[in-house]
Amino acid sequence: MTTRLTFGAAVLLMLLAAVSALVGVELGKGAARSVSPPLAKPCQARAPFTGGGIDGLIQRIVLDGLDGAACRLGTTREELVLSLRSGTGIRAGHADQTTVEAAIRAGLVRSVDEAERRGDIPSFLAPAVRRLVETVPLAKLIQGGISLGGLLR
Amino acid sequence: MVTAYNAAVAVTALLLIALVHRVGARTILGAGLLVFFLASLACSLAGSLPFLIAARCVQGAGAALLLAGSLPVLGALTGSVPRGAAVWTLAGTFGIALGPALGGVLTQVFDWRAIFAAQAPVAALGLVAALAAPRSVALEEGWRSSLTRTWPANVCLGLLFGALVGVLFLAVLLVITVWGYSPIAGAGIVSVLPVATLASRPLGRRLSGLTAICGGAALVAAGLVALALLPSPSAWLAAAALAFCGVGLGLAVPTLSGAALDPDAGLARSGTFTVGVRHLGLVLALASIAPLLATELPTAGRQAKLRAATVLLDAPVGLSTKVPVALDLAGEFERARAGEIPDLAKPFDDHGAGSDPNLAATRDTLVRTIEETITRAFRPAFLFSSALAALALAVALFARRRVLE
Numbered sequence: 001m002t003t004r005l006t007f008g009a010a011v012l013l014m015l016l017a018a019v020s021a022l023v024g025v026e027l028g029k030g031a032a033r034s035v036s037p038p039l040a041k042p043c044q045a046r047a048p049f050t051g052g053g054i055d056g057l058i059q060r061i062v063l064d065g066l067d068g069a070a071c072r073l074g075t076t077r078e079e080l081v082l083s084l085r086s087g088t089g090i091r092a093g094h095a096d097q098t099t100v101e102a103a104i105r106a107g108l109v110r111s112v113d114e115a116e117r118r119g120d121i122p123s124f125l126a127p128a129v130r131r132l133v134e135t136v137p138l139a140k141l142i143q144g145g146i147s148l149g150g151l152l153r
Numbered sequence: 154m155v156t157a158y159n160a161a162v163a164v165t166a167l168l169l170i171a172l173v174h175r176v177g178a179r180t181i182l183g184a185g186l187l188v189f190f191l192a193s194l195a196c197s198l199a200g201s202l203p204f205l206i207a208a209r210c211v212q213g214a215g216a217a218l219l220l221a222g223s224l225p226v227l228g229a230l231t232g233s234v235p236r237g238a239a240v241w242t243l244a245g246t247f248g249i250a251l252g253p254a255l256g257g258v259l260t261q262v263f264d265w266r267a268i269f270a271a272q273a274p275v276a277a278l279g280l281v282a283a284l285a286a287p288r289s290v291a292l293e294e295g296w297r298s299s300l301t302r303t304w305p306a307n308v309c310l311g312l313l314f315g316a317l318v319g320v321l322f323l324a325v326l327l328v329i330t331v332w333g334y335s336p337i338a339g340a341g342i343v344s345v346l347p348v349a350t351l352a353s354r355p356l357g358r359r360l361s362g363l364t365a366i367c368g369g370a371a372l373v374a375a376g377l378v379a380l381a382l383l384p385s386p387s388a389w390l391a392a393a394a395l396a397f398c399g400v401g402l403g404l405a406v407p408t409l410s411g412a413a414l415d416p417d418a419g420l421a422r423s424g425t426f427t428v429g430v431r432h433l434g435l436v437l438a439l440a441s442i443a444p445l446l447a448t449e450l451p452t453a454g455r456q457a458k459l460r461a462a463t464v465l466l467d468a469p470v471g472l473s474t475k476v477p478v479a480l481d482l483a484g485e486f487e488r489a490r491a492g493e494i495p496d497l498a499k500p501f502d503d504h505g506a507g508s509d510p511n512l513a514a515t516r517d518t519l520v521r522t523i524e525e526t527i528t529r530a531f532r533p534a535f536l537f538s539s540a541l542a543a544l545a546l547a548v549a550l551f552a553r554r555r556v557l558e
Contacts, residue, residue, distance in 0.1 A: 007359060008356055008359030008360040008364070009360065009364060011356055011359075012356070012360065012364065012404075015368075015372060015397065019372060019375040019376060019394075022379045022390070022394060022397070023378055026379060026383060027382065030384045031382040033384075035522060035525045035526050036522070037467075039456060039459050040463070049467065050469070051469055051471075055472055059472060059475075063466060063467075066466075076459065077463075078459040078460075078466070081479075082459070082462055082483075
């Protein structure tokens with residue numbers, strides 16, 4: 001009787017050890033870590049987009065510009081992008097369309113400045129790009145960027 | 154719908170306690186099987202959700218009646234109360250563990266209606282058997298008027314059944330709705346539970362009552378922690394966690410069910426009380442977990458979308474591919490029904506992920522990110538279920554003499 005009980009208890013202890021090991025494996029596989037990629041905070045500096053060519057340059061400028069715009073609006077680049085898709089006009093949080101557009105243009109202009117400083121855009125071309133960013137309607141600007149990126153890829 | 158059924162079982166069973174010893178067990182069993190049979194047919198023919206919920210409530214009332222009546226009948230048929238109680242308990246434990254897996258298979262092979270259509274002939278067979286059983290099938294009802302003695306074991310049982318919400322419902326929801334497994338594949342994963350429950354029977358016989366209850370509750374609690382800590386969608390890890398829950402269930406529930414029955418207080422009465430408490434535990438846990446999920450899932454959904462946007466924006470993919478994929482993805486999200494994860498791979502595959510390794514890698518990262526985020530939204534609900542099992546363990550330890558009195 002004693003032996004049977006001891007054997008059963010031993011198996012039970014092994015099962016408890018095994019389930020603890022399972023939890024250990026899960027922790028080892030990152031159960032305690034947050035999901036990647038983390039949600040970036042507004043105004044947090046990011047590594048620039050690393051793609052090459054004209055497509056990479058356009059993406060670098062657009063992503064930097066969106067970061068700047070999101071920072072001005074107190075939101076994140078991702079929330080801003082998702083709000084652009086909502087179909088209810090360009091809005092982000094409580095900001096109206098005019099404010100959002102102004103923030104995006106300002107962000108893009110700052111991004112062009114940065115690109116010029118890095119030498120990504122030749123200095124003679126930078127004023128024209130800045131003027132485009134400041135005057136062309138945003139929808140056309142986005143479409144133009146996509147077409148240009150695709151064309152010169 | 155699940156809550157409606159279990160609430161109907163709990164309410165009917167608890168109301169029956171006062172009546173069950175005045176009516177013959179065969180009569181109650183026969184009435185229960187008839188109601189269950191008719192309600193199952195009604196469920197299988199339901200044309201609207203309100204009708205289905207109403208039919209499920211009637212089915213729950215029938216289930217309470219047949220569970221209440223079957224215990225004394227089984228006791229008489231097997232020739233002894235302990236043998237009858239053992240069959241009754243094993244059938245109940247194995248049945249509840251097997252249900253989700255079987256339901257998954259029937260749903261995929263046929264239709265959700267098949268679950269109820271399959272229940273009807275089983276109930277009809279039971280009805281025929283009950284009517285054919287010898288009239289002498291009746292046990293003397295007990296003399297003790299109070300069920301107080303069985304309270305501690307019943308409280309443990311109620312808590313453990315509450316914990317089963319995590320094992321049975323949350324796990325199925327996670328595997329099929331979030332991870333996107335088909336009902337049959339999901340049933341394959343979840344079927345580990347009844348297999349482990351059955352496999353644990355020899356071990357249960359080697360343990361003392363208290364060790365089986367405490368060890369079983371500890372395994373269920375730990376298995377639920379393992380489900381809560383799933384780092385990412387993984388059928389193997391989920392199946393392993395469910396296996397531990399199944400063993401825990403197989404160890405604790407039969408012993409507790411035996412302890413929760415007091416033949417001296419009337420087998421039908423104490424059995425009905427146990428059925429009521431078990432389902433009350435399920436209903437209360439469902440009522441607590443539903444708001445938890447209702448809070449966590451929308452938040453996780455928003456976070457998943459934002460993380461998906463990060464993955465896509467930073468993807469090393471050309472703009473001429475990135476933007477159409479993003480627009481199609483947004484369309485998939487808009488088309489998805491509430492609570493469902495859309496087909497995230499399709500926009501990538503439509504735009505050439507098959508031949509573009511960078512796009513394929515982006516697709517895989519995005520899908521993994523979204524599934525991981527939603528999987529982790531289940532964590533509080535699994536941990537709550539685990540806490541219920543831990544509470545059952547604490548009650549069993551605290552009132553160990555009364556649990557096994």
